[in-house]
Amino acid sequence: MSEFPANESFFSLNDVRTRFGSKEVLRGVTLEIPKSRTTVILGGSGTGKSVLLKHLNGLLNPDSGSIRVCGQEITSLTERQLVPMRRKIGILFQDGALFDSMSVGENVAFPLREQGLRDRQQIASLVADVLEKVELPGEEVKMPPALSGGMRKRVALARAIVSHPDCLLCDEPTAGLDPVLSQRISRLIRRLTEDHDLTSVVVSHDMDAMRMIADHVIFLQGGTVHYAGDMAGLEQSEDEAIQTFLSSKGGGG
Ligand SMILES: Nc1ncnc2c1ncn2[C@@H]1O[C@H](COP(=O)(O)OP(=O)(O)OP(=O)(O)O)[C@@H](O)[C@H]1O
Ligand SMILES: [Mg+2]
Numbered sequence: 001m002s003e004f005p006a007n008e009s010f011f012s013l014n015d016v017r018t019r020f021g022s023k024e025v026l027r028g029v030t031l032e033i034p035k036s037r038t039t040v041i042l043g044g045s046g047t048g049k050s051v052l053l054k055h056l057n058g059l060l061n062p063d064s065g066s067i068r069v070c071g072q073e074i075t076s077l078t079e080r081q082l083v084p085m086r087r088k089i090g091i092l093f094q095d096g097a098l099f100d101s102m103s104v105g106e107n108v109a110f111p112l113r114e115q116g117l118r119d120r121q122q123i124a125s126l127v128a129d130v131l132e133k134v135e136l137p138g139e140e141v142k143m144p145p146a147l148s149g150g151m152r153k154r155v156a157l158a159r160a161i162v163s164h165p166d167c168l169l170c171d172e173p174t175a176g177l178d179p180v181l182s183q184r185i186s187r188l189i190r191r192l193t194e195d196h197d198l199t200s201v202v203v204s205h206d207m208d209a210m211r212m213i214a215d216h217v218i219f220l221q222g223g224t225v226h227y228a229g230d231m232a233g234l235e236q237s238e239d240e241a242i243q244t245f246l247s248s249k250g251g252g253g
Contacts, residue, residue: 009068010035010167010199011056016065018051025051026062027223033216038193038200040210040231043220044245049203050094052220053169056201057089058082087115090160094171094203096152098144104131104155105140111163130158133188149176157185161192167199168192174206186212207249219245 011033018026025048033039033056041049054060055067058074067074069085077085090111098107108127117123124140131137134154144152153173160168170189174182186209193200193213204210210217210231217234219227221241227234234242 008035009033010070011201012066012068013055014066016052016055016062016067018048018055018060018062025223026055029065029220029223029225031218031225031228033199033201033218035199036193036197037215038190038202038213039216039218040214041201041203041218041220042205042210042234042245044248047220048223049220050171053091053171053201053203056169057086057091059091087163088166089169090163090165090167091169092153092156092160092171092173094175096156098152098155098159100144102144103140104136104142104144104147107144107155108140108158108162110159115163126162127158130162131155133161134158135184150178150181153177154185157188164196165198167201170200170202170204172204172206173202174204174209179208182206182209183212185209189213205249207246221245 009032013029013031016026016029017024029052041052043049051060055062058077061075072085074082074085105127108130109123112123112126127140131139134157136151136154136158144155147155153176157173173189174185177185189200189202190213192198202210202213214231217227217229217231218225219234219242226241227237227239235246
């Protein structure tokens with residue numbers, strides 16, 4: 001988008017194509033995701049939002065096209081070469097993806113240990129801080145199967161931000177949360193983006209929550225970017241696909 005010059009992009013995708021078997025999910029996705037802003041990715045179910053998010057940190061490689069992270073092409077990198085880039089990026093998966101055999105505290109500490117931090121006190125203090133941020137203070141010893149869906153989401157968010165990444169990728173961070181909690185989590189993402197100069201990319205169906213946080217919106221349809229711009233522009237658009245999508249949200253969550 002013209003309002004965000006290309007050198008200010010955290011991610012730049014050019015003609016990204018991905019198929020699974022005979023199904024072509026991404027059919028030439030070209031987009032820019034600006035640094036230090038919140039970009040929201042919208043689109044119907046099955047349009048490839050989660051696939052797109054997994055491309056951003058190299059968890060999935062496209063069949064063709066270019067993906068640049070802070071200027072560096074990542075599609076040609078090996079798993080080992082991807083490690084430094086992945087350290088800059090925290091990710092909250094759609095299903096939370098917690099390790100059920102590890103306590104909340106161990107789950108949240110996982111990225112810190114992976115990055116080589118060994119000091120137990122320092123780890124405990126970073127974990128306690130971040131659990132407080134997601135409004136789960138003192139819940140370190142609980143086991144994931146004992147958590148509600150909303151708590152799992154928040155533990156997953158805590159794990160995604162504990163190592164102070166430059167970028168946060170969130171897949172449906174508010175799904176399954178009640179409106180009050182959903183607003184709190186959205187505000188937290190907003191605050192982190194503003195206070196820590198974070199680049200966030202959020203996939204969501206929750207229009208109320210996304211209206212609160214979006215600086216930039218990308219609407220996927222038919223495997224390509226159908227709209228990129230601000231939320232007001234999307235909501236004022238007379239495009240049929242956009243109108244159909246928005247009316248399916250009923251103006252609500
Ligand atoms: N690893 C995979 N193997 C085969 N097909 C896959 C794989 N991952 C995704 N797909 C397919 O790609 C398409 C897009 O999936 P994706 O999960 O990205 O959709 P989505 O937009 O995130 O949907 P939702 O809003 O329901 O989460 C779907 O048809 C899905 O079945
Ligand atoms: Mg998804």
